[in-house]
Amino acid sequence: MPPAGLELARMNRKKGDKGFESPRPYKLTHQVVCINNINFQRKSVVGFVELTIFPTVANLNRIKLNSKQCRIYRVRVNDLEAAFIYNDPTLEVCHNESKQRNLNYFSNAYAAAVSAVDPDAGNGELCIKVPSELWKHVDELKVLKIHINFSLDQPKGGLHFVVPNVEGSMAERGAHVFSCGYQNSTRFWFPCVDSYSELCTWKLEFTVDAAMVAVSSGDLVETVYTHDMRKKTFHYMLTIPTAASNIAVAMGPFEILVDPYMHEVTHFCLPQLLPLLKHTTSYLHEVFEFYEEILTCRYPYSCFKTVFIDEAYVEVAAYASMSIFSTNLLHSAMIIDETPLTRRCLAQSLAQQFFGCFISRMSWSDEWVLKGISGYIYGLWMKKTFGVNEYRHWIKEELDKIVMYELKTGGVLLHPIFGGGKEKDNPASHLHFSIKHPHTLSWEYYTMFQCKAHLVMRLIENRISMEFMLQVFNKLLSLASTASSQKFQSHMWSQMLVSTSGFLKSISNVSGKDIQPLIKQWVDQSGVVKFYGSFAFNRKRNVLELEIKQDYTSPGTQKYVGPLKVTVQELDGSFNHTLQIEENSLKHDIPCHSKSRRNKKKKIPLMNGEEVDMDLSAMDADSPLLWIRIDPDMSVLRKVEFEQADFMWQYQLRYERDVVAQQESISALEKFPTPASRLALTDILEQEQCFYRVRMSACFCLAKIANSMVSTWTGPPAMKSLFTRMFCCKTCPNIVKTNNFMSFQSYFLQKTMPVAMALLRDVHNLCPKEVLMFILDLIKYNDNRKNKFSDNYYRAEMIDALANSVTPAVSVNNEVRTLDNLNPDVRLILEEITRFLNMEKLLPSYRHTITVSCLRAIRVLQKNGHVPSDPTLFKSYAEYGHFVDIRIAALEAVVDYTKVDRSYEELQWLLNMIQNDPVPYVRHKILNMLTKNPPFTKNMESPLCSEALVDQLWKLMNSGTSHDWRLRCGAVDLYFTLFGLSRPSCLPLPELGLVLNLKEKKAVLNPTIIPEAVAGSQEAASNLGSHTPLVGFPHPFSSSQDEEEIDMDTVHDSQAFISHHLNMLERPSTPGLSKYRPASCRSALIPQHSSGGDGTPTTKPQWSMELTRKGAGKEQPPLEVGVHPAAAALSVFTKETASSRHGDHHHHHHHEHKKKKKKHKHRHKHRHKHDSKDKDKGPFPLASPASGRSVRSPSLSD
């Protein structure tokens, strides 16, 4: 393709939202995916894809597709063998940078690497040359069929195999496999255009064992036995144009449940779980009904499937016409706590079916619309299902979360616009990652992004009314469904893509309102608003003088200008005032309606029309104000710090009916430890009508107040008498009633109160004996025999309560913790924990909640010095094979131990697990926990902070995590937390100036200067596997762990990259085949391999074996010259071929690739060229995804 075409595509992108124009010089209309062999034992998959494309430009001779991990055997275009190149710069982000440990640098390089293969920019890892025979055909813009044979061997991402190690056939063992990943990750399991904006129709075929089921997107057309009758082929058709990223599959011995309410909905679960599945999904039809009703639109697909699988990547993943859930969401009717959570997950996934799967996005910057709408309608479902209180509480929670995150990190930008020329002003310079691509985002940021998106949708709703909002959604959906039925007019399909501007246009068409200011404030700009409010009452003027200040200079904040609602509750009633927040106006005078003299015995009207009696004696006699609320409807994304007197907070807590206001007053009252606050909280606790979550948080507030008032506290410990009254027997107050959890509100309260009570402390800062005995009695007398519900969560919380009661041990002379000097109270606690933990082995509880709590409690005891600190127990529970919740709890304890005891060994153990654990969720979680609770941070002195660790983490994010975007971003987060953005302080000073300066100053970075060969040979000798801290290296090169230089793929920007490939492709494909790499280069490669393993901290012995095999199969490649004059001068061509029998592709490779290296403008890319061999003569060319760094390719390691 001529560069002009690319320019065109870019310009289209810049024009952006005007209408969708594909970045590709062709239009994909149909794709066939056929997976005809799945081997669970070897965890491999063999299949082919066939893409039907229509060229849109005349001289299309190169087709870029996405593919990662897949081993491609053969590509044919219209039945003619085609040459192809495989290049994935994300496999290893930075090369040739022995000393470069700068995170800024990494993030830029990573963003560049992702861009280089970004399908939204028309790029891809796989580049196919259209055979010259077809050029004429292409010029007539006639259809091309691209047929790609591929296989996947032990995929590390994209497809996840779960193969329990028990006796029996794979079906009996419950082995299954499913697709997974973060954002567009379909390229990990089959070659495709992995973009949300390239829609096509699909034909999917999966051949599985006869005892298994393959569930995939679309309609199951038929199931056919293979000839030997031992396997079945499932044929799926998806006639609604769908993006490859929304295609999923799950295969395994699933039990099938047809929804009794909706027969086109089918549920699948793993063997033996059918009763749970029945119960769990029995609710789903109501969610369907709700969405269809509010959207006045039928569910877009003709069928829907839910699959519940083990070792899920995320709890909920929505794909076209199917959703994949974690099997841990299944529950029986006896479980209370999980039920609402699971239903939320079901509702969430269904909302994403409409917005996210059916309606897709034009580009990454439009993602917020989809996440916003699906989150918003999910919120509506929440409101309808769990009630307004729950909904408002949830909104407040989400708002608090996003506010906290933005203030911490400096802002979440919903609609990033990447201006063409202004590359420099990065919209997210405060972040340590690029927000240009979903794949470079920190997971936490992405979660917060979704959170903000739905909150902003809610703000839009506030502005234009819900009715209009739903009309807009309906309009989007009807447009899309009209477009989707246009089977042969693929240009219409772009109607199924949503863009920011399209969405906004829809809003203005439907509502006639201008929401541009709102969008500008919250969508085009990051940051939240921070208000500080205080007031004075002017008696003479009978005016409330309100002062509202803003902090818009701190990171993550922005200035707010516009209306702000303030609600004032006076004696005469509640009044709303809308203030206009302007640049310089801080003070606002609000006239009061009431005279301060209060009428005796008059009821006070509230906002909701209710009139109540209040005891007004606590009030200020001169003021008619009961309480004041700023922005009560949460119509600004803000944090409000408002000052009002304690009695006002107390009135607000008692009488304001809005749960958000109650919640706010509870958190405010923490600062007022007075008997009046105590009374207000106790009253709320007792009030049955009060929202249970408010009552629960009142418990904790009461505990805090009691602790502050400890010297003046009278009566029994806080909440004890209340608990006794509510939950204990009338005749014997020390015995709790037999459990009856019929009333969920009291159930939650009963669970929470002891946990809060255990936080009470006496004057010696110890948990009062009375409270401890009380909790022990609760445990002792717990009797669930008559209960319809399981008490596992209740018992778990009792253990949490025990853990809460633990206070630091009084240690004399740092004595060793032994049984003899064990505190008698702790002995009692330990007794309970031991018994509970042991009973769990015999009678396990649902999701092992009790084990989880016990492990946490043990860690608390260790941390407080009662029990010797020791990670062995946790490490045994963290092993693969335990239930995931247990593992996470145990890992959390190990992470904490690592931090407290600064244990190098444990940190290594954790890092090892991050790379090698079979469960992706656990890997993510460890990184996340390490980031949340880091062993040290960037400004801290720690013995753990060593150069070896820097290198190890650098390698982890640079090349060790290429199979999982999210994992890589998690590693980046950890690196950032530990070392910060710039060069880690523990590294030796850059005395070696030359190299470092080269790297850090872009201007100087000239590839020709870098002595690759020298650096390579020297560094190859250095030992990579060494984990010992390398401090103060005498020689810069020997300390280096990067000897990538040789194998290194090169740096150049996409323009150069493309033009270079064009050059290569323009030439007939066959002659190129005979070009081989010089022997000298190969020999340079070998030492590098053998010292390899820099991708992972633990050296894998298999690699070396692989290497020998590869080495043996290598041919002597002559040098390829003169391809690109500039590039060739510095290039090292590597090409390796491994010859083997065709059928035995598992371990052998037919491939040859060339690596060129080149530097250009401080950007790195790498690229490999795989040319097909002579078809008649030799085996088919095989391009390995790992070609560049084949040694550490996921597909090569056994």
Place this chain on the structure above:
Amino acid sequence: MADAAAAAGASGSGTRSGSKQSTNPADNYYLARRRTLQVVVSSLLTEAGFESAEKASVETLTEMLQSYISEIGRSAKSYCEHTARTQPTLSDIVVTLVEMGFNVDTLPAYAKRSQRMVITAPPVTNQPVTPKALTAGQNRPHPPHIPSHFPEFPDPHTYIKTPTYREPVSDYQVLREKAASQRRDVERALTRFMAKTGETQSLFKDDVSTFPLIAARPFTIPYLTALLPSELEMQQMEETDSSEQDEQTDTENLALHISTDDSGAEKENASVLQQNPSLSGSRNGEENIIDNPYLRPVKKPKIRRKK
């Protein structure tokens, strides 16, 4: 049995020597009765003028007499039971004798004959004395509405309730206490046993026995144990299901997760299943054939399908 035992006791002194081979008291009693009958037969024979008799003939006669008396007893019992009594009266005997063809009128005269011999009652016939220890208090007299011929009340101890412990202070409390400590003891014993017999982990390096933790063992399929309710819970659930709690729960359940009513669900069916209106009533009956592609039979391969 009591009789037999008493008889054995009474005749114990006499039969002690022979009791070695016939240890059974019932046998003793039988032998004694038999001997009495022999005496009777012998005396009747003497009365009839016989000087002597062969042993065999005496035995035969004894047998006949015994049969006769047994028959009288058996029939008399039948008659008395026929009239819903437990003890035969004179009239029962008379009717029996008449039934057996015996002229009752001759009986008084026969009884008063001059030459009859009187035989001392055999010691075994002594009524066994009920040991005093077993009678607790006085048998209650019949109330006036019960005829006196009815059997007496049994001994008071058989029906009188005697408070054997003091009234509990709080019944419930003790029970709960007991249940709790019992369960705790069982659990502790069980877990300790498991810990003793298997691998353990310990929180203290110096001590492995005070707080033994059963070692964590990975499962091959961890989610099964984590998710499926244990058998105990299942059982419990079934028990509570049958109780009236059931109804309440469902309504309670709905209180938290406000659920649509039936009409809503019906509507759902109508809207979603429009193309298949016959299914709208399917909630009640599964007899409607569900057309779901996953339930369709798997097709046989066609000959040489093109891939």
